Amino acid sequence: MFFRRKGWLRKEFDEKLLMQLSEHKDHWQNQKQLLDRSFDPSEEAICQTKIAEVKYFFLLKEAKHRNVRINR
Secondary structure, eight states: OTTHHHHHHHHHHHHHHHHHHHHHHHHHHHHHHHHHHOSSOOHHHHHHHHHHHHHHHHHHHHHHHTTOOOOO
16 A cells, blocks of 8 residues: 555656756756857856766766666
8 A cells, every 4th residue: 555656756756857867968068068169268167067067967877876767
């Protein structure tokens, strides 16, 4: 009775994880392009790009740990 929700909750949170993963990937790529196009990037822009990269790789590592697959 209590363990039926486990699969449902896991599926729900895996979907949220995949959505966050794609959002952070897009954000990181946009920041990276902006940094590449800058002539003299500021320290803040460099730090924001690094933060976006770290967030994306953290979520990617979490998805690998949870064995989440993208259904296409």
